[in-house]
Amino acid sequence: MFRFQSLDEDCTLEEEDDGLIEEEDEIDQFNDDTFGAGAIDDDWQEEHKRLAGLDKKDELTAGDDESADPRSPLDNRLSLPPLGFSSSSALQSGDVEDKVSEGGLAESLARLILEADPAVAGVGAAERPAVPSPGSTSVFPSLHGLLSQSTSVQQQQQRLSSVAPPPAPMLSYQQQQHLLRRGTAPIGQMNSHSIWENSLGFGPVSVPPGLVTHMEDSPLMSIIKEVGLPKRPPRSDEGPDLSERVPPPRSSSPVIGSPPVRAVPIGTPPKQPMSHTLNHQIHHPTAVHVRAPVQHRFPAPFPERLSPNTLLNIANSPLCRSPFPPRVGPVLSQIQRAQLLNSQVAGFPRGAPGLLPGGGGFRPFFGGHPPPHAHRMVPPPPLGPPNHTPIRHNTTILHPQHRRLLSQRLLSRGGDQSRPGLDRRSRDPYSNLMTPKEKDWVTKIQMMQLQSTDPYLDDYYYQNYYEKMEKRQEGERDSSSRKEHTTKLITPQVAKVEHTYRPVQFAGSLGKLTVSSVNNPRKMIDAVVTSRTDDEEKREKQVWNKRRQILYTVEKMYSLLLEVQDFEKRFLQVPEEERQTLLEQHKANTEQLCSALREKEWDNRVSDEQCVMIMSVRKGKRLVSRLLPFLSTPLANAVVMAIARNFPTLAKKDKQDQVLFWLVEPVSSVIQSLSSSLLTDLLQELQGSEGQLSSVLHNKFGVTLLYLILSEGERMQSSDPNCQLMDDNRWTELVFSVTRELLSVPASSLAPPLFTPPNLLSLFSRYVDRQRLELLQDKLQISALSR
Amino acid sequence: MNYVPGTASLIDDIDKKHLVLLRDGRTLIGFLRSIDQFANLVFHQTVERIHVGKKFGDIPRGIFIVRGENVVLLGEIDVEKPCDAVLQQVSIEEILEEQRLQQQTKQETEKVKLQVLKDRGLSIPKADNLDEY
Numbered sequence: 067m068f069r070f071q072s073l074d075e076d077c078t079l080e081e082e083d084d085g086l087i088e089e090e091d092e093i094d095q096f097n098d099d100t101f102g103a104g105a106i107d108d109d110w111q112e113e114h115k116r117l118a119g120l121d122k123k124d125e126l127t128a129g130d131d132e133s134a135d136p137r138s139p140l141d142n143r144l145s146l147p148p149l150g151f152s153s154s155s156a157l158q159s160g161d162v163e164d165k166v167s168e169g170g171l172a173e174s175l176a177r178l179i180l181e182a183d184p185a186v187a188g189v190g191a192a193e194r195p196a197v198p199s200p201g202s203t204s205v206f207p208s209l210h211g212l213l214s215q216s217t218s219v220q221q222q223q224q225r226l227s228s229v230a231p232p233p234a235p236m237l238s239y240q241q242q243q244h245l246l247r248r249g250t251a252p253i254g255q256m257n258s259h260s261i262w263e264n265s266l267g268f269g270p271v272s273v274p275p276g277l278v279t280h281m282e283d284s285p286l287m288s289i290i291k292e293v294g295l296p297k298r299p300p301r302s303d304e305g306p307d308l309s310e311r312v313p314p315p316r317s318s319s320p321v322i323g324s325p326p327v328r329a330v331p332i333g334t335p336p337k338q339p340m341s342h343t344l345n346h347q348i349h350h351p352t353a354v355h356v357r358a359p360v361q362h363r364f365p366a367p368f369p370e371r372l373s374p375n376t377l378l379n380i381a382n383s384p385l386c387r388s389p390f391p392p393r394v395g396p397v398l399s400q401i402q403r404a405q406l407l408n409s410q411v412a413g414f415p416r417g418a419p420g421l422l423p424g425g426g427g428f429r430p431f432f433g434g435h436p437p438p439h440a441h442r443m444v445p446p447p448p449l450g451p452p453n454h455t456p457i458r459h460n461t462t463i464l465h466p467q468h469r470r471l472l473s474q475r476l477l478s479r480g481g482d483q484s485r486p487g488l489d490r491r492s493r494d495p496y497s498n499l500m501t502p503k504e505k506d507w508v509t510k511i512q513m514m515q516l517q518s519t520d521p522y523l524d525d526y527y528y529q530n531y532y533e534k535m536e537k538r539q540e541g542e543r544d545s546s547s548r549k550e551h552t553t554k555l556i557t558p559q560v561a562k563v564e565h566t567y568r569p570v571q572f573a574g575s576l577g578k579l580t581v582s583s584v585n586n587p588r589k590m591i592d593a594v595v596t597s598r599t600d601d602e603e604k605r606e607k608q609v610w611n612k613r614r615q616i617l618y619t620v621e622k623m624y625s626l627l628l629e630v631q632d633f634e635k636r637f638l639q640v641p642e643e644e645r646q647t648l649l650e651q652h653k654a655n656t657e658q659l660c661s662a663l664r665e666k667e668w669d670n671r672v673s674d675e676q677c678v679m680i681m682s683v684r685k686g687k688r689l690v691s692r693l694l695p696f697l698s699t700p701l702a703n704a705v706v707m708a709i710a711r712n713f714p715t716l717a718k719k720d721k722q723d724q725v726l727f728w729l730v731e732p733v734s735s736v737i738q739s740l741s742s743s744l745l746t747d748l749l750q751e752l753q754g755s756e757g758q759l760s761s762v763l764h765n766k767f768g769v770t771l772l773y774l775i776l777s778e779g780e781r782m783q784s785s786d787p788n789c790q791l792m793d794d795n796r797w798t799e800l801v802f803s804v805t806r807e808l809l810s811v812p813a814s815s816l817a818p819p820l821f822t823p824p825n826l827l828s829l830f831s832r833y834v835d836r837q838r839l840e841l842l843q844d845k846l847q848i849s850a851l852s853r
Numbered sequence: 854m855n856y857v858p859g860t861a862s863l864i865d866d867i868d869k870k871h872l873v874l875l876r877d878g879r880t881l882i883g884f885l886r887s888i889d890q891f892a893n894l895v896f897h898q899t900v901e902r903i904h905v906g907k908k909f910g911d912i913p914r915g916i917f918i919v920r921g922e923n924v925v926l927l928g929e930i931d932v933e934k935p936c937d938a939v940l941q942q943v944s945i946e947e948i949l950e951e952q953r954l955q956q957q958t959k960q961e962t963e964k965v966k967l968q969v970l971k972d973r974g975l976s977i978p979k980a981d982n983l984d985e986y
Contacts, residue, residue: 335889494868494884496868496884496886496897497868498868499868499886499887499895499897500867500886500887500888504887505864505867508864508888508889508890509862509864511890512860512862512890
């Protein structure tokens with residue numbers, strides 16, 4: 067009698083089987099959630115009873131309450147029987163017949179069971195004739211046989227006890243191992259309950275067809291149909307292996323705020339490519355007469371590569387099966403099959419030499435079993451040296467051009483591969499352990515890391531570098547018309563999608579859910595920022611604040627400036643429709659920049675103070691130098707004026723940084739566009755109050771600036787005879803004062819300029835006499851040749 | 854350059870003979886069979902090569918899996934290039950003996966140095982106490 071002991075009292079025995087099963091489902095689902103996959107549902111007491119009752123079992127007849135599972139002495143923990151074939155009552159021997167089991171191994175196992183357990187024997191005897199028994203072993207069907215025996219037993223018991231059996235405890239991992247050691251296949255038939263569906267990566271099993279009929283009517287049967295083979299995850303059609311690497315599935319508790327639960331986490335390695343049919347056939351191979359000693363030594367219960375047995379089954383399963391009429395010739399020729407297996411064999415670890423004595427070992431097999439009938443079951447795996455394998459790219463990630471380039475490249479590489487390398491690699495029996503699929507997988511992960519929504523933002527220098535390189539190559543390529551031999555990495559472009567997360571809210575509830583997750587970090591404390599009153603302002607604090615304010619202003623302006631500078635580039639990239647908006651945005655930015663320079667009260671005058679403040683910071687100077695070209699002329703002029711006017715302050719503030727020279731270029735371009743009157747004004751400003759000129763001359767930038775102005779004036783005068791420079795005497799006077807200053811200043815304190823414009827000499831020659839000219843020449847080291 | 858042009862990837866190094874220097878100072882030579890995104894490496898027919906002076910010895914180790922973070926350098930070995938005639942291969946026992954001697958002398962000098970420093974009141978903290986970075 068199988069009592070489902072974990073059921074509570076209100077679950078009566080008369081309850082409908084379906085309902086009962088569903089309840090079991092629910093309960094077990096929670097169980098799974100709570101304890102995670104792998105929690106055994108067994109009741110240990112029952113187990114113990116069963117085990118203990120093993121030896122003393124008498125014939126199972128009417129109404130025994132004691133559980134009498136057929137126990138194989140093989141597996142102490144194997145608990146096959148309680149299968150929950152609840153609805154099936156009738157035991158038709160025909161139905162139970164195991165169409166799949168053949169083989170001596172199955173026989174022997176079955177015999178063992180039967181002999182050990184008289185109860186089973188009683189039942190089994192009835193069934194024996196139904197089991198076909200050619201003299202061949204089968205890996206898998208042995209368990210089918212077991213199962214069928216046990217199911218029949220159970221059904222008998224069911225009839226007798228009329229109790230719904232508890233769900234089948236599954237073959238746990240250890241039990242499996244136990245089986246393994248006993249020399250059966252690693253793959254057991256798991257007719258376990260649906261809750262084990264996901265755990266241990268069990269997958270669908272094929273139920274022996276005989277059982278199908280009376281299984282179909284119960285929902286449990288349908289569940290069982292999906293039940294697990296150890297190697298097969300429910301979702302995948304692919305082969306036995308790395309599913310073990312998959313961490314146990316997360317419980318599907320409400321995913322509020324959590325990232326989506328992936329069935330197969332990102333870091334999972336790819337599965338081996340094997341067709342469904344192949345897998346099916348591997349695990350349900352037909353009988354094979356094994357000649358050579360086959361050691362059942364597997365690297366793991368879930369071997370990454372095909373185990374020897376599975377290989378054998380690949381090889382031999384079509385042999386005994388003949389779905390096609392005898393006339394159909396073999397699709398896979400013997401040689402092909404040998405090749406196929408050889409290539410797979412090649413991947414084996416050296417540690418199992420006895421298993422597969424090379425490719426030669428297989429040939430006797432094939433010799434002995436000429437396949438009269440065969441059907442194609444495996445798509446030919448990638449054979450041959452690595453260079454000739456077709457690349458199967460993950461096309462969602464790689465740009466189509468990229469893919470084309472790669473295949474081109476591959477072909478070209480394969481074409482001119484050096485002989486020795488090719489030979490060596492083709493002869494290496496361990497090559498291609500890493501399948502192209504796995505290589506793609508690693509590449510995919512690496513490419514994922516390169517995903518970017520805005521490549522110019524994320525990897526500006528790389529993009530520029532490649533642009534330049536391409537341009538250079540284009541130039542080179544025109545000379546020699548070869549096809550492009552460098553490929554560019556086209557990183558996957560991810561659409562910029564804004565995922566705004568809104569926390570889940572239920573209508574009518576008070577407030578939000580108190581669930582915090584990675585997407586929704588919950589604010590623990592509602593902290594309100596209150597600014598402190600400035601009752602006590604220390605001087606230092608004021609200064610600091612001011613400085614901080616300047617820095618802040620500079621930062622803001624800088625970001626605006628960067629946008630303005632990038633405008634052109636973006637304008638070209640952006641499609642037609644959006645250009646207008648971009649243009650407007652650009653204008654707005656520029657306007658903002660300009661206004662930042664202006665005084666607060668007056669809108670049209672550039673604020674000296676502001677400029678000086680900005681330029682007191684190193685970054686500010688850089689900012690101004692980059693900004694000047696973008697300003698409108700009057701603004702730019704005003705800025706330059708401001709610089710000249712406040713020169714001493716600037717020079718003083720720059721003492722530490724010494725970066726005023728950044729301003730030279732933009733200022734010079736501004737100066738060159740100045741009118742004569744403005745120029746004169748500028749010179750005047752530069753001279754400014756008493757003593758300013760001397761400080762100007764002490765500063766490198768100052769001298770340079772001065773020279774620039776003078777040279778521009780000279781240029782104006784010499785080029786355009788009508789220029790208004792001489793209209794009032796200001797210019798002349800100013801130059802005079804400059805020359806006076808220059809002469810009086812001691813040579814040592816005169817800062818060397820960044821560069822000396824060539825026409826200074828001609829300038830001075832206009833205004834000073836020869837003697838002074840010579841003096842000036844020496845002092846300023848203006849050579850006469852620089853005319 | 855095969856799979857991802859413009860980047861460095863270990864994919865093209867698969868099935869080639871490599872030399873890897875690990876963080877603990879070991880040198881391994883083997884065929885690189887498999888990699889993953891952390892640059893964990895699977896080496897096949899690995900040989901640990903110990904160098905002492907001009908002598909070296911190879912210890913066959915079989916299959917190695919190296920965790921990516923422990924790799925210092927990894928480089929392909931050109932099997933066609935003629936080997937250096939300067940280095941002399943010796944047996945395993947001999948090289949291990951040599952290594953032991955080398956370690957011993959090193960330890961002794963270190964000890965002497967520490968003693969001398971201690972006498973002068975100085976101390977140099979040992980590297981293993983410091984953070985690696």
